[in-house]
Amino acid sequence: xxxxxxxxxxxYQKIGYGFLxxxxxxxxxxxxxxxxxxxxxxxxxxxxxxLTGFPSDGMKAGGILPAxxxxxxxxxxxxxFAVPLGIGAAxxxxxxxxxxxxxxxxxxxxxxxxxxxxxxxxxFGLGLFVIFMKFxxxxxxxxxxxxxxxxxxxxxxxxEALRSVPQSFRIVSISLGATRWQTIRRIVLPQAVSGILxxxxxxxxxxxxxxxxxxxxxxxxxxxxxxxxPFDATMALPYHLFVxxxxxxxxxxxxxxxTALVLIFFVLTMNIFATVIRSRxxxxxxx
Amino acid sequence: xxxxxxxxxxxxxxxxxAMGFSAILFVVLIFxxxxxxxxxxxxxxxxxxxxxxxxxxxxxxxxxxxxxxxxLIVTLGAMLVAVPVGVCTAIYISEISPGxxxxxxxxxxxMLGGFPSVVLGFLGILILSPYLRILMNLxxxxxxxxxxxxxAGIALPTIVSISEDALDAVPRSYRDASLALGATDWQxxxxxxxxxxxxxxxxxxxxxxxxxxxxxxxxxMVTGNAPVLPTGLRYLFMPVxxxxxxxxxxxxxxxxGSTHYHVLFFIGIVLFLISLIINVTASALAIRSRxxxxxxxx
Amino acid sequence: xxxxxxVDHLFLNYSDGTESLKDINLFIPEHAITVLFGPxxxxxSSLLRVINRLNELADVVFLSGKVLLDGENILDxxxxxxxxxxxxxMVFARxxxxxxSIRSNLTYGLExxxxxxxxxxxxxxxxxxxxxxxxxxxxxxxxxxxxxxSGGQQQxxxxxxxxxxxxxxxxxxxxxxxxxxxxTGKVESSLQELxxxxxxxxxxxxxxxxxxxxxxAAFFLQGELVEYAxxxxxxxxxxxxxxxxxxxxxxx
Numbered sequence: 001x002x003x004x005x006x007x008x009x010x011x012y013q014k015i016g017y018g019f020l021x022x023x024x025x026x027x028x029x030x031x032x033x034x035x036x037x038x039x040x041x042x043x044x045x046x047x048x049x050x051l052t053g054f055p056s057d058g059m060k061a062g063g064i065l066p067a068x069x070x071x072x073x074x075x076x077x078x079x080x081f082a083v084p085l086g087i088g089a090a091x092x093x094x095x096x097x098x099x100x101x102x103x104x105x106x107x108x109x110x111x112x113x114x115x116x117x118x119x120x121x122x123x124f125g126l127g128l129f130v131i132f133m134k135f136x137x138x139x140x141x142x143x144x145x146x147x148x149x150x151x152x153x154x155x156x157x158x159x160e161a162l163r164s165v166p167q168s169f170r171i172v173s174i175s176l177g178a179t180r181w182q183t184i185r186r187i188v189l190p191q192a193v194s195g196i197l198x199x200x201x202x203x204x205x206x207x208x209x210x211x212x213x214x215x216x217x218x219x220x221x222x223x224x225x226x227x228x229x230p231f232d233a234t235m236a237l238p239y240h241l242f243v244x245x246x247x248x249x250x251x252x253x254x255x256x257x258x259t260a261l262v263l264i265f266f267v268l269t270m271n272i273f274a275t276v277i278r279s280r281x282x283x284x285x286x287x
Numbered sequence: 288x289x290x291x292x293x294x295x296x297x298x299x300x301x302x303x304x305a306m307g308f309s310a311i312l313f314v315v316l317i318f319x320x321x322x323x324x325x326x327x328x329x330x331x332x333x334x335x336x337x338x339x340x341x342x343x344x345x346x347x348x349x350x351x352x353x354x355x356x357x358x359l360i361v362t363l364g365a366m367l368v369a370v371p372v373g374v375c376t377a378i379y380i381s382e383i384s385p386g387x388x389x390x391x392x393x394x395x396x397x398m399l400g401g402f403p404s405v406v407l408g409f410l411g412i413l414i415l416s417p418y419l420r421i422l423m424n425l426x427x428x429x430x431x432x433x434x435x436x437x438x439a440g441i442a443l444p445t446i447v448s449i450s451e452d453a454l455d456a457v458p459r460s461y462r463d464a465s466l467a468l469g470a471t472d473w474q475x476x477x478x479x480x481x482x483x484x485x486x487x488x489x490x491x492x493x494x495x496x497x498x499x500x501x502x503x504x505x506x507x508m509v510t511g512n513a514p515v516l517p518t519g520l521r522y523l524f525m526p527v528x529x530x531x532x533x534x535x536x537x538x539x540x541x542x543x544g545s546t547h548y549h550v551l552f553f554i555g556i557v558l559f560l561i562s563l564i565i566n567v568t569a570s571a572l573a574i575r576s577r578x579x580x581x582x583x584x585x
Numbered sequence: 586x587x588x589x590x591x592v593d594h595l596f597l598n599y600s601d602g603t604e605s606l607k608d609i610n611l612f613i614p615e616h617a618i619t620v621l622f623g624p625x626x627x628x629x630s631s632l633l634r635v636i637n638r639l640n641e642l643a644d645v646v647f648l649s650g651k652v653l654l655d656g657e658n659i660l661d662x663x664x665x666x667x668x669x670x671x672x673x674x675m676v677f678a679r680x681x682x683x684x685x686s687i688r689s690n691l692t693y694g695l696e697x698x699x700x701x702x703x704x705x706x707x708x709x710x711x712x713x714x715x716x717x718x719x720x721x722x723x724x725x726x727x728x729x730x731x732x733x734x735s736g737g738q739q740q741x742x743x744x745x746x747x748x749x750x751x752x753x754x755x756x757x758x759x760x761x762x763x764x765x766x767x768x769t770g771k772v773e774s775s776l777q778e779l780x781x782x783x784x785x786x787x788x789x790x791x792x793x794x795x796x797x798x799x800x801x802a803a804f805f806l807q808g809e810l811v812e813y814a815x816x817x818x819x820x821x822x823x824x825x826x827x828x829x830x831x832x833x834x835x836x837x
Contacts, residue, residue, distance in 0.1 A: 006471075009471050009473070009474065010471060012471075012473060013471045013472060013473035013474075016473045017383055017473065019375070020375045020376075020378055020379040020383060021379060021383070023371070023372050023375035023376050023379065024375065024376040024379035024380065024384070024392065026372055026376075027372055027373070027376045027396065027399075027443055027447065028376075028392055028395045028396065028399075030440070031395055031396075031398060031399045031402075032395070034410060038406075038410075084306075085306055085309055088302065088303050088306030088307070089306045089307045089309060089310060091303055091306075092303045092304055092306055092307030093307060096300075096303060096304065096307070097307060102308075105311055106307055106308065106310050106311055108567065108570075109310040109311045109313070109314040110310045111566050111567065111570045112314050112562075112563055112566060112567070113310060113313060113314055113317075114566065115494075115497045115501070115562040115563070115565065115566035116317065116501070116558075116559060116562055117500065117501030117502070117503065117531055117558050117559075117562060118501065118502075118503055119501075119503040119531045119534045119535050119555075119558070120317070120321070120501075120534075120555045120558050120559055120562075121317075122534075122535070122538075123320075123321065123324075123534060123538070123551070123552060123555040124316075124317045124320050124321065124555075126538070127320040127321075127323075127324055127552070128316070128320050131543065132320075148313050148317075151309075151310070151313070152310070155310070166681075168677070168679070168681040169681065169683060169684070171639070171642065171677070171681075172677070172681045172683065172743075173683070173693075173697075174639065174642065174670065175637060175639055175670055175674075175675045176670065176671070176674075176693060176694040176697065176746070176747070176750065177667045177668065177669075177670040177671035177694060177697060177698060177750070178667070178694075178697045179296055179667060179697075180296075180300075181295075181296045181299055181300065182296075182697050186693070186696075186697070187683060187684075191684055202401070205401050206401065208403075209401070209402070209403025209404070209405070209406075210403070210404075211403075211404070211405045211503070211504040212503040212504055212531070212535055215535055215538070215539070216538050216539065238403050238405045238504075239405075241405050241406065241409055242405050242408070242409075242504060242508070245408075245409045245412055245413070245508070246412070246508060253413075256409065256413070260406050260409055260410075263403055263405075263406060264402075264403070264406060267401055267402070267403055268398065268401070270401075271397070271398055271401045275394060275397075285684075286684035286685075286730055286731075286732045287684050287732065
């Protein structure tokens with residue numbers, strides 16, 4: 001290889017690297033710009049009244065408290081259904097399941113569930129919970145729908161967290177006379193907790209931001225009171241943002257941005273929370 | 288010494304097993320409900336109508352082809368942007384970026400992944416569409432192109448993180464061997480690392496496609512919702528309607544049990560099957576690549 | 586001297602064909618160190634794991650024969666397997682400390698057995714650490730995480746962990762393979778004291794270790810028990826040619 005050849009190759013490399021760098025920042029810079037823009041446009045709308053008041057004047061004024069509360073209720077409801085089931089299924093896959101056709105069927109099902117479009121979940125929720133089980137448009141129906149949608153995410157991350165616990169711990173525990181469940185409860189689960197928690201938070205974050213699944217199962221355009229029972233319909237931040245930006249003529253821009261800001265804030269806080277848990281757990285790991 | 292807890296464990300173990308099988312139950316349940324409300328369509332709507340190019344439910348035109356076409360063109364447009372940008376970003380993060388940059392980039396990409404799609408749709412209406420309209424001198428900015436750009440943003444995080452995982456998983460020894468033969472880092476990436484991560488990147492792209500096809504709210508807000516069959520790329524600059532947006536927009540206005548209602552469920556079945564095919568293929572790819580890697584490395 | 590364990594016509598096959606056992610007949614005397622030695626793949630680790638039935642964690646396709654502990658067949662499915670594993674302690678090749686404090690590592694076995702009295706815990710901790718020759722080094726930092734200990738200390742902690750349950754038999758599978766000579770020496774001298782109270786079965790990581798500690802030794806080759814004799818005899822005057830070749834270092 002003579003020298004000129006290698007300097008040409010290095011030149012290609014510099015150009016190529018430059019191109020890739022541009023691409024990468026093309027991905028990332030819009031995110032930052034978008035966040036800053038929403039912050040700038042939306043911050044003026046944020047006030048105590050905005051966060052704790054009800055919409056008035058046909059949504060064009062007032063606050064978004066019922067939407068905030070609704071999203072919180074739906075998120076909690078989703079957690080109630082998805083978290084125990086998801087973690088339980090993950091424990092089954094990681095600690096009990098053998099390598100057979102049945103296990104493979106479960107895994108394909110999980111992959112499937114993860115890929116189903118959110119609006120199809122909405123249809124399913126409508127058909128099963130709202131109509132067939134007669135829950136009506138309610139927090140219950142919405143939570144169940146969002147819950148089933150969130151389960152595959154929780155199962156994947158929880159299973160990964162459980163599998164990352166070294167097998168040698170399980171062997172030692174068994175050799176000391178522990179049963180399988182004692183081993184899971186005393187060693188495997190405690191070590192996997194932060195990984196599981198990260199996955200749960202990320203799953204719930206996605207559920208909190210979804211509109212399509214709650215469109216026909218839980219969401220209401222306007223409610224004069226906060227929901228008082230799981231059978232009540234509710235407002236919710238994603239749906240509210242959708243409605244005020246597409247269905248309400250003459251909607252003040254800053255209220256729209258303000259609502260978007262609150263929703264993003266909600267979601268991002270969960271995201272940051274999950275990231276912090278993950279890095280702290282990594283630092284404190286004892287193996 | 289006493290033995291412990293066996294009664295308790297007797298109850299817990301079957302519960303855990305049942306939870307494991309619940310995933311199968313849910314898939315079956317969803318499929319069953321879609322079928323039970325949607326398959327009636329085949330009886331109520333003649334096939335010539337169902338697969339025609341006119342979607343106008345008020346006058347009993349239930350042609351789903353424009354909707355399929357709408358989903359197709361918007362997804363295609365999204366992938367034209369998201370695949371190159373996403374894979375290049377993944378390569379950058381995995382192979383080139385210095386540690387500190389990576390620490391900032393990865394969380395940022397993850398953050399984009401967590402963005403509620405309704406916010407993207409919202410920005411699409413307020414910023415992207417008017418901008419496109421002015422830039423390209425169109426009559427309206429609510430077009431397939433706007434939808435494609437938003438979908439690209441939605442699919443990007445999936446493509447980036449899964450590709451990046453695949454690139455990361457390529458053994459160091461491959462890169463070391465290439466460099467030892469005198470290749471530059473750049474040549475190593477394109478001739479060694481990327482091909483080695485090929486199936487993982489393909490999986491990432493397929494999952495990105497799945498995500499794009501399934502997106503509802505963002506496309507509903509910016510694609511203009513005109514159910515016109517796109518027959519060429521110029522339709523990118525015109526309003527279209529996706530299958531997902533159709534269901535979301537019209538479900539609230541149908542009478543339960545009506546033909547229109549059944550057709551919407553039928554579209555749901557189509558979406559379910561499309562995502563089934565995409566996701567199962569993607570994971571089969573992933574499993575095959577892992578098995579191949581195990582064989583090579585053992 | 587009594588036989589603590591009698592292995593009677595034991596056959597074992599795993600699904601991947603490795604480490605099988607063919608018609609093993611063996612006596613393990615109590616209060617002595619019995620060494621199982623031989624080249625890799627001979628079945629020594631398999632036999633250890635049959636004794637505390639840890640082999641059931643792997644894919645066993647065939648198992649027949651009996652293993653009698655104090656006359657009782659421990660391979661009988663009706664046996665309380667968790668209780669059995671408490672009567673038989675095991676130390677593995679790499680020190681595996683549980684991700685907890687030193688104290689919790691030691692009390693783990695007692696807690697899962699249902700013991701709740703704190704005084705019993707304290708007594709077990711001190712006794713087992715002294716038996717493993719680790720008490721002086723850690724008595725002031727029992728609540729420190731166990732991973733903070735050195736390799737040799739961790740392995741002695743693993744030994745103490747088994748001792749806390751007051752087993753009757755202790756199985757050791759190449760316990761000193763990752764340790765420096767000084768730690769190895771400490772473990773070996775602990776074993777000499779421990780054999781007065783317990784029955785010890787050891788897979789050594791070198792012939793020299795086998796010769797140092799064995800009261801009785803069994804030579805395993807490809808799943809068969811080739812020769813069995815008191816330690817002082819087998820290493821100086823092996824009867825079987827194959828054992829002699831291995832001991833002389835002609836293969837291994």
